[in-house]
Amino acid sequence: MIQGILICSLIFLSFAIFATIYRLVKGPTAPDRVQALDALGINLISGVAIFSVLLRSTGFFEVILLIGILSFIGTIAFARYIERGVVIERNHSD
Amino acid sequence: MIEISKFIVGFLILLGALFSLVAAIGVVRLPDTYTRNHAASKSSTLGVLSILLGLFMYYLLIDHHANARVLLGIVFVFITSPVAGHLIMRAAYNMGVPLWHKSVRDDLKTARKAKKRR
Numbered sequence: 367m368i369q370g371i372l373i374c375s376l377i378f379l380s381f382a383i384f385a386t387i388y389r390l391v392k393g394p395t396a397p398d399r400v401q402a403l404d405a406l407g408i409n410l411i412s413g414v415a416i417f418s419v420l421l422r423s424t425g426f427f428e429v430i431l432l433i434g435i436l437s438f439i440g441t442i443a444f445a446r447y448i449e450r451g452v453v454i455e456r457n458h459s460d
Numbered sequence: 461m462i463e464i465s466k467f468i469v470g471f472l473i474l475l476g477a478l479f480s481l482v483a484a485i486g487v488v489r490l491p492d493t494y495t496r497n498h499a500a501s502k503s504s505t506l507g508v509l510s511i512l513l514g515l516f517m518y519y520l521l522i523d524h525h526a527n528a529r530v531l532l533g534i535v536f537v538f539i540t541s542p543v544a545g546h547l548i549m550r551a552a553y554n555m556g557v558p559l560w561h562k563s564v565r566d567d568l569k570t571a572r573k574a575k576k577r578r
Contacts, residue, residue, distance in 0.1 A: 367470065368469065371470040371473065371474050372470075374477075375473050375477035375511075376477075382477075385485065386484055388488060395552065397493055397552035397555065397557060398496065401493075401545070401548055402487065404541075408507075411533075412512075415511050415514075419515055419518050424527065434540065438541075441548060445544075445547040445550070445551040446547075448548075448555055449550070449554050
């Protein structure tokens with residue numbers, strides 16, 4: 367029973383990923399695309415979690431943490447680039 | 461016991477997948493950048509939290525060991541995902557992305573105008 371539920375959840379998640387890819391391609395502004403990439407990373411975390419239940423393997427937990435951290439850092443960098451034009455600012459003393 | 465725990469895990473994971481699907485439908489159908497961010501940031505976060513809680517309950521109830529890395533992942537996603545949504549939408553507002561043409565009030569614009577006038 368749980369196998370069927372997991373595969374059904376994976377199908378739902380793949381529909382969600384296709385919808386965010388549609389927004390990533392079509393989105394009119396740059397923040398829309400960055401937000402779609404962030405949602406894509408979040409959906410990818412849930413996909414890895416469901417695969418970890420499906421395969422009964424504990425080896426993917428680092429992958430969950432790593433995708434979370436990398437998605438957060440990427441979104442922060444894009445937000446700073448859109449807002450200020452630079453990602454890492456210079457010192458004012460120079 | 462095993463069947464009850466499988467039922468709990470399946471319910472949590474199916475709930476999380478449905479939340480992610482609803483968030484994706486909101487991302488496609490809503491009219492505005494800000495409303496799309498509202499759907500993608502909140503509902504998708506709840507979906508992934510529910511799925512990770514299902515994963516944690518699976519290893520807790522069936523294999524009898526509590527996994528600290530999954531708990532760390534839950535806490536990290538719960539903290540960082542709304543912060544990322546807030547930052548990207550603040551960047552969008554400062555970039556000048558327009559609101560939906562049917563939206564009725566913009567409190568941030570009036571507050572900034574009042575601050576500039578003072």
